[in-house]
Amino acid sequence: MRFRDYLSLFLVIILGFIIFQAFDGTIDNGLNIKQFGEVNLSERTSIHYINKDVNNESTQIIYNESKNPESGSANYVTSIIANYRALDTLGEITVLFIAAAGLAFVLGDHNKNNAFASDASFIVKIGVKILFPLLFLLGIYIIIHGHLTPGGGFQGGAVIATAILLKFLAYKDYKLNHTGLTILESFAGISFLIIGLIGLYTDGSFLTNFLANGTIGTLFSAGVIPIIYILIGIKVGAELSGIISNLINA
Amino acid sequence: MMILSYLLILLMIIGALAAVLFENLLNSIISLGLISLIAAALMFILKAPDVAMTEAIIGAGLTTSIFIFTLIKINRGDSQ
Numbered sequence: 001m002r003f004r005d006y007l008s009l010f011l012v013i014i015l016g017f018i019i020f021q022a023f024d025g026t027i028d029n030g031l032n033i034k035q036f037g038e039v040n041l042s043e044r045t046s047i048h049y050i051n052k053d054v055n056n057e058s059t060q061i062i063y064n065e066s067k068n069p070e071s072g073s074a075n076y077v078t079s080i081i082a083n084y085r086a087l088d089t090l091g092e093i094t095v096l097f098i099a100a101a102g103l104a105f106v107l108g109d110h111n112k113n114n115a116f117a118s119d120a121s122f123i124v125k126i127g128v129k130i131l132f133p134l135l136f137l138l139g140i141y142i143i144i145h146g147h148l149t150p151g152g153g154f155q156g157g158a159v160i161a162t163a164i165l166l167k168f169l170a171y172k173d174y175k176l177n178h179t180g181l182t183i184l185e186s187f188a189g190i191s192f193l194i195i196g197l198i199g200l201y202t203d204g205s206f207l208t209n210f211l212a213n214g215t216i217g218t219l220f221s222a223g224v225i226p227i228i229y230i231l232i233g234i235k236v237g238a239e240l241s242g243i244i245s246n247l248i249n250a
Numbered sequence: 251m252m253i254l255s256y257l258l259i260l261l262m263i264i265g266a267l268a269a270v271l272f273e274n275l276l277n278s279i280i281s282l283g284l285i286s287l288i289a290a291a292l293m294f295i296l297k298a299p300d301v302a303m304t305e306a307i308i309g310a311g312l313t314t315s316i317f318i319f320t321l322i323k324i325n326r327g328d329s330q
Binding site for chain 2: 243
């Protein structure tokens with residue numbers, strides 16, 4: 001072993017110790033990742049997101065009863081992603097868009113053949129025929145219930161892209177309609193911005209939740225959050241499908 | 251649950267070592283997918299289902315397949 005190998009081993013051991021002590025708490029600085037339920041939440045910033053009192057409007061949140069809380073999403077990860085920090089999400093989908101656009105710029109020749117020389121076997125084809133609608137439905141479910149259950153636009157869009165990937169794996173002549181994908185993607189992106197601008201016009205800040213929040217925990221609640229998440233789902237699904245299609249047909 | 255976590259972490263370290271040490275690149279990519287899958291399971295144990303879902307779909311599913319397609323392209327370029 002050369003000196004370089006020893007140095008990298010030493011660095012890996014130090015990094016491993018740092019990660020281990022973050023969980024184990026050998027050096028207790030109050031910021032360790034603790035077991036579920038052992039954290040004193042009142043010391044953390046996240047308590048404001050959980051109780052939905054970021055603007056100091058302290059109300060008690062009761063599932064299925066509270067009406068019009070500060071952010072109407074029952075899943076508070078979603079209320080951070082699509083409401084409190086929606087500008088970050090806009091940046092994230094812009095990054096994904098630029099990645100997809102760059103890939104399409106380099107590899108976007110749709111006249112070439114698939115990566116595979118022949119169709120997959122009979123069993124794979126029948127399996128994909130059964131799995132494809134189920135996976136697509138699961139993706140749509142995850143997107144629509146993003147403000148109630150774990151998951152949301154990004155995860156559901158990725159599930160839909162995975163379903164499209166299965167189609168590509170099974171049939172060598174499968175082609176996506178890239179014009180349709182572009183229209184879907186542009187529609188979702190522009191609608192996201194328009195929703196943000198409507199918030200700016202009515203309530204004075206970009207991407208404000210300008211609709212009524214409704215009862216927390218019901219499907220039609222949380223104002224613009226489900227709409228934003230459905231648009232993100234369409235955008236992410238179309239972009240990831242385009243990336244897969246460009247890679248396979250390159 | 252603690253023992254299960256340690257077992258999963260041990261499996262993850264073995265997967266990471268395998269990803270580096272395999273001569274065949276396809277085996278390395280599959281090891282990387284295994285690491286992502288175990289990371290998703292660990293995040294679920296740590297009560298973070300949102301992150302676990304993202305990691306399982308993107309890390310174990312899409313990234314693995316994109317790497318494999320890239321590998322197919324590279325191998326085809328070699329043979330020509």
